[in-house]
Amino acid sequence: MEFEAVIGLEIHVELNCTTKLFCDCPNRPGDDPNANTCPTCLWLPGAMPRLSEQALEKASLLCLALGAELQPRSAFDQKVYYYPDLPKGYQLSQAHLPLARGGGVDIIDEDGSPCRLRIHHVHMEEDVAKLVHEMEGRVPISLVDFNRAGAPLVEIVTEPDFRAPYQAMEFLKALRTQVRYVGASECSMENGTMRCDANISVRPRGTTQMNTKVEVKNMNSVRHVGDAIAYEIERQGASVQAGEAVVLHTRLWDPDKKATLPMRAKFEGPTVPDPSVSAIELSREWIERMRAQLPEMPAARAERLVEQHGLTRDEALSLSADPESADFLEALVAEGVAPRMAMHWLTTQLLPAVRERRQGLGTSPVSPVRLAGLLHMLAKEEVNAKAARDVLAQMFESDRRPEAIVQACGFSQISDRGALDDLIDQVIRGQESAVANYRAGQEKALGFLVGQVMQASRGKANPKVIRELLVERLGA
């Protein structure tokens, strides 16, 4: 029997707000343990939650970015469970009335066809504390770090639309791009600001039933999500083939063993309305104000990059996935650099150079204005491509204008015919056999001669002019 997988994702995104969700403590989980705490996020007796406006705004932008519909009324519930990372006994989460419903993400499927993966709803919730287990020493102890307690989270729950690991990975990449676009989160799975759980079940291909699912957690990269899902489909398929029943439970992905391992029975505690956090009522005007703050989203931007700047579809898609790169390209074009040249230099020269130096586009000393200065000189043939690459390398070392670097280092291209004539004479005299070959009709020999002149000029000559001059001189 052939099986197909039915997969739904639950994605937690940690919003990059300045404060926590229900108090004014800094939202910096990485600080010294328990540095960012107050009675509210320590959940001490008598403290009361106060919903952060910034968190509501960022969460709402995120919902709009995913095409989800903000609900006029949403509210917080208490998700009841007892665990030392949640010592008040319940987590504030929007279980019954979520912030937004619907929406989805468009991807290109493995076979190249467009595919929409739907979102069921998006809700806000508070993060729990972090447990640190110290197993060394005579008595193992568990410590609780409340820096993360009360951090603002958004959970995106998809429809069970996914059939393959590839779709899940593409979905996560597209989702990450869109959330980054609205500036709501860094969405780094490696740093834990985006976490993804997958619910997976299998069924005979062609049937529509929903079978018992297994929840898989602990994947800390997009790649791991794909691997874990692929493994789990295989595992469940095999166990169904063997006639074993799939039991509802939670498994952890072990990246070293490349396997999912059973963790615990899946626990669903009750959720009751919280009486202390007021319901959230969003007016139509407020929602429109949020919508007006939405930047141009990646799909729209890719389309515009194709139309306005003549990029290819693939270039535009990959560029718009990274708002920083796309912004840089558009800044170059705004400085008068031809779009093709800008695209070429950005992707083949600048980005690798920035990466090599472990910098970001925004933080590197090569601003769009400086790079545009260099590319203008290249376009006007004041430097050649090789020299321009050297100048770029120097631009990382000093903040001098590219023109000044070219001057100071003698990178100026020699396009002056008079200056080149001497060099050409020397080469024609010294390379008699190549000259003879060219005259005998071997075109290849011309390239060799151009190279010789370039070498004699120590790379500064304009190869186009050399070629013209050589053809002129030898063709006679």
Place this chain on the structure above:
Amino acid sequence: MDPIFFHRNPDPATAEGPRQGLRVALQPNLAVAGWPMEAGSRALAGYAAPEDATIVRRLRASGAHLSGSTHMSEFGLGLAGNGTGAALRAGEADVELVLDLMGESRLAAAGAAVCGFKPSYGLVSRFGLVGLIPSMECCGIMSESLGGIRAVLQVVAGQDGLDFSLPEEPVPDFAPETVDPARITVGVVGEAQHDLGVTQEEAFRSAIDGMAGAGFAVRQVSLPEWPLFALVHRIVGSVEASSAAGRYDSVRYGRRASGAKNWNEMYLLSRGAAFGTLLKSYLIQGAYFQFERYGAFEDACRIRARLVGEMRRLMAEVDVLALPAVVSGPRGGEAADDASDAPDGVYAQFALTLFANVTGQPALCLPSTMASHTGLQLVGPRLSDGRLLALAEYLQKTGRGGN
């Protein structure tokens, strides 16, 4: 042990302000920075409040003096043996603050022959209050004089940047108003008189007759769904309590149990040792509705909304409701200390008062001059707190209402 105070304020009264000279006793469920805040529970043994509750901050700023915190029942549920009113009787305070979960401040007042008042829900900040039933609880005010109640209400009521659950609505100023009996209709709730003892019934009738004699229009009104108030209170209240008490874990404060094999057992043992019998029964009941009968809880929430609507309709017909308040169960006249330590007994005891916690209405209890442990409850629509106080003052001044 100090028979009146759980914690006596060691500092002399020094603050200045409009409420200078007013001595306020409170319960150790309201945060006073540095004071023990045990809320009558072993679960909070040794826990000291990190900062002032909003009520406390406002009282201090007004110049009032905090005399100390009194003994109280565990988390304020019921009145069993807590000596509420003792500070007033002993002349150690002019006003006592008492958490009103189901009528505690009103019944304690009837028992101590003083006035007891539960403000409208949402009028007084709950910031810094160790609560149990967030959607029903309110800090009640007891005093021999209605002026004392007004003096405290004026200071503590109103929006609070630390309690976002207070609705954004204009806060009345509670200033004394003139009362014209001819323009006020009193609705006497029939269902609330069914189980009264003889002396209590006489006392209540005499109070109503007095009001009629003073020129108030008195009407019999009916709340056919009266028994549902107790049911709704019990289901919603116990569910909320079950969640709210989650943080009173006896692990970060209180007494952590020793000898547990793992953390889970440590939590279970600590909580098991911390809570008293009544509270445990109540929390288990709430957990039962949360985990096993969630549908019944949802029904109770729906019925609550319906009861609130029914009450609103009734309050459009009359200005104020009159009901008896009787200590220790409608049938008996026993002392307050006799309350059962099972939820059944507590709910029977507060059968006449808990409806105002379900609806969030302001409720005032005036002690009867004819029968002990008995009072006249006056209940108005939400935010009519000032008018209710004025009406009660009128009745006291004219000696009407049997009070």
